[in-house]
Amino acid sequence: MNILVCISKSPDTTSKIAFSNDNTQFDDNGVQYIVNPYDEWYALVRALELKETLGGQVTIITVGTTTDEAIMRKALAIGADEAVRIDADPKDAYYTAMQIAHYAQSNGFDLVLTGKETINYNGSQVGGMIAEALDAPFVSLATKLEVNGTTIQLEREIVGGLELIEVALPVVVSCAKGMAEQRIPNMRGIMAARTKPLQIIAPQAIEELTNFIQFSAASSKASVKMIDADNMDELVALLHSEAKVI
Amino acid sequence: MILVYISSQNGISKSAFEAVTYARKLDSEVCVLTCGSASEAQLSAFGQYGAQKVLVDRKIDGSDAQQLTKLISQYAQELNASTLVFTHDFVGKAIAPRVSVKLKAGMVAGAIALPEANGSIKVNVFSGKASGFVKVNSSVRIISLLANSIPLELNETACKVEEITANTGDSKIKVISVKKPDGAIPLPEAEIVVSAGRGLKGPENWGMVETLAQTLGAATACSRPVADIGWRPHHEHVGQTGVAIRPNLYIAIGISGAIQHLAGVNGSKVIVVVNTDKEAPFFKAADYGVIGDAFDVIPKLNAALVKFKAANN
Ligand SMILES: Cc1cc2nc3c(=O)[nH]c(=O)nc-3n(C[C@H](O)[C@H](O)[C@H](O)COP(=O)(O)OP(=O)(O)OC[C@H]3O[C@@H](n4cnc5c(N)ncnc54)[C@H](O)[C@@H]3O)c2cc1C
Numbered sequence: 001m002n003i004l005v006c007i008s009k010s011p012d013t014t015s016k017i018a019f020s021n022d023n024t025q026f027d028d029n030g031v032q033y034i035v036n037p038y039d040e041w042y043a044l045v046r047a048l049e050l051k052e053t054l055g056g057q058v059t060i061i062t063v064g065t066t067t068d069e070a071i072m073r074k075a076l077a078i079g080a081d082e083a084v085r086i087d088a089d090p091k092d093a094y095y096t097a098m099q100i101a102h103y104a105q106s107n108g109f110d111l112v113l114t115g116k117e118t119i120n121y122n123g124s125q126v127g128g129m130i131a132e133a134l135d136a137p138f139v140s141l142a143t144k145l146e147v148n149g150t151t152i153q154l155e156r157e158i159v160g161g162l163e164l165i166e167v168a169l170p171v172v173v174s175c176a177k178g179m180a181e182q183r184i185p186n187m188r189g190i191m192a193a194r195t196k197p198l199q200i201i202a203p204q205a206i207e208e209l210t211n212f213i214q215f216s217a218a219s220s221k222a223s224v225k226m227i228d229a230d231n232m233d234e235l236v237a238l239l240h241s242e243a244k245v246i
Numbered sequence: 247m248i249l250v251y252i253s254s255q256n257g258i259s260k261s262a263f264e265a266v267t268y269a270r271k272l273d274s275e276v277c278v279l280t281c282g283s284a285s286e287a288q289l290s291a292f293g294q295y296g297a298q299k300v301l302v303d304r305k306i307d308g309s310d311a312q313q314l315t316k317l318i319s320q321y322a323q324e325l326n327a328s329t330l331v332f333t334h335d336f337v338g339k340a341i342a343p344r345v346s347v348k349l350k351a352g353m354v355a356g357a358i359a360l361p362e363a364n365g366s367i368k369v370n371v372f373s374g375k376a377s378g379f380v381k382v383n384s385s386v387r388i389i390s391l392l393a394n395s396i397p398l399e400l401n402e403t404a405c406k407v408e409e410i411t412a413n414t415g416d417s418k419i420k421v422i423s424v425k426k427p428d429g430a431i432p433l434p435e436a437e438i439v440v441s442a443g444r445g446l447k448g449p450e451n452w453g454m455v456e457t458l459a460q461t462l463g464a465a466t467a468c469s470r471p472v473a474d475i476g477w478r479p480h481h482e483h484v485g486q487t488g489v490a491i492r493p494n495l496y497i498a499i500g501i502s503g504a505i506q507h508l509a510g511v512n513g514s515k516v517i518v519v520v521n522t523d524k525e526a527p528f529f530k531a532a533d534y535g536v537i538g539d540a541f542d543v544i545p546k547l548n549a550a551l552v553k554f555k556a557a558n559n
Contacts, residue, residue, distance in 0.1 A: 011372070013486055013487075013505065013506045013509075014505055014506075017372045017375040017376045019376070037487055038487070092352075093343070093346075093353065093355070094346060094347065094352065094353070097343075097347070098347075119372070119373050119486055119487070120371065120372055121371055121378075122355070122356060122369075122370060122371060122372075122373055122490070123353075123355035123356070124334075124339045124343075124355060124356075125339075125342075125343040125346070125353060125355050126343070127343070128311065128339070128340060128341070128342070128343030128344045128346075128347075129343045129344070129346060129347045131311075131312075131344060132312075132315060132343070132344035132345075132346075132347035132348055133347055135312075137310065137311075137312055137418045137419060138311050138312070138340060138344065139340075139419070140311075140336060140339045140340040141336050141339065141340075143480075153422070156336070157336055157481070158256075158336050158424070158426075159253075159256060159259065159335055159336060159337075159432045161424060161425050161426035162424070162425040162426075163309075163421060163423070163424050163425075164421070164422040164423045164424075164425075165309065165419050165420060165421050165422060166419075166420040166422055167418055167419050167420070168418065174339075177480050177483070177487070177488070178480060207383075208383065209346070209350065209351070209352030209353070209382065209383055209384050210352040210353065210354065210380050210381065210382050210383060211380070211381055211383065212371075212378045212379065212380055212381075213364070213366050213379050213380075213381045214366070214378065214379040215371065215376055215377070215378045215379075216376060216377055216378075217375070217376045218374065218375055218376055218377065218512055221517075221530070221531055221532065221533060222533075224519075224529050224530070224532040224533060224534065224535045225533065225534050225535070226534075226535045226536070226537065227534055227535065227536050228536075229536050229537065229538030229539075229542065229543050229546070230546070232536075232543070232546045232547045232549070232550035233550045233553070233554075235518070235534060235536065235547065235550070236547070236550045236551055236553075236554045237554075238534060239495065239516070239518070239534070240554065240558075243495070243515075243516040243533065243534075245437075245438070245494045245495040245515065245516045246438070246462065246495065246551075246554075
């Protein structure tokens, strides 16, 4: 089983989000980057589990700059065999997906896994775009994945429920909670990661179909109105006549 | 002309009508495209929100995004659509990115507002900790709309339902079974959400949360540790690594208000926090706060609501 796992960096979940250059750019001063949790906890770990039972190889790929090498080492320490970095600043989902699709096309994979979305731009787009470019089926928001010879069975989230489906390989899958459990890299993994190959590839010429022109930090609430625990009638009255939500 | 793709497999959701409302505000010409077996009467309801036409392909069931991409792209081109609108739920997430590649049309994922004067569209970024304005550089654009981002607006329009068949090939996805919790309101669409955290001490104490939700016609949600320890199902987990929601009213009971939790809920219009600890960070993000023990406050709040409902009916 030859598996490609797409990983992205994202700011640590406790990061304060600020912008620079007249609010046109994310200000990553002092921000600690992590592997995007969905990519790490679900996509990467499930890929490793499949490799452990079926044999094969797990390659991680990211579209990013030299600052991304720390998260690539982390993914290698968790157990990926090889790491590829397309040397570009990924500003647009289409641009990013086309770079990965080009690599996947030239190298041939049975399975391409992504996280459900990144926790920075939250687009949930890259997996579907890769699948279209590869003309492969795409299963989004999968919570379980079992390989059965040349087909896979997946459970995926649908509105208010779950669906069990079957599809033939090769497939692109975006992975959500339920797929696997987070793994903490051990000392051996961390040591081994230092010597595993990091392949750096020049990007293809691909246009960006979208761009962010401005950001704004979430507006903070006006001060909270405190209500006495013994006066729930007042809370109900305020929710009705002031907030107008009931 | 705006083309709106809607899933009508499991009935027509509120977010489908929101997508049509949104489209009608972009352009007076709105066409809805769907597939499956929904009745003509169900489908013509889109006319109430401004659609002139509903095209339905009855040969495909909507489970394979590859087939749908062919269907949608074909009609987008035939109708010369300038914008395609999707719902930013599991349907839109599976299909819209594919269509974006097929048509080479830039996609705004998770729009929360109508376009600005400069054409850019507002989305949540950093899981709701901030927002950004996306500009599309291609001539055709794709917008997937986050649930509860635009109030429904009636716009009674004569609406024709037309059956079509597109050349979509066979489905590559075989559906083996479907599990659907009965009658529950899907969390992202709920207008009111009652949510509880570790402060509730154990799963056996959720009865009062469910009762309150029932009184309000609300969906229930929870913090991440509560889902992780199995007190509540995973699909109820809201926050940065769970579901992001933007209901009109979010009631948080026994939840501390960690930054990762707030990220998924701070798009809520009104937040009520009930917590024993007056220093709980959640109070800083709340509109109304009650310092008190959930086991005392929640039954009282429920009783007050029942009384209010009886008086207002
Ligand atoms: C990478 C990462 C991602 C994360 N993603 C998420 C996420 O998506 N969603 C999420 O929720 N969390 C997330 N977390 C976890 C988050 O940091 C918090 O740990 C979590 O939200 C706390 O849950 P809680 O408020 O239920 O529990 P606690 O923090 O234990 O808070 C319980 C609260 O209940 C109050 N309380 C106790 N007893 C009572 C009572 N009788 N009546 C009323 N109040 C009472 C306490 O004062 C306290 O404020 C994430 C963490 C990390 C590191």
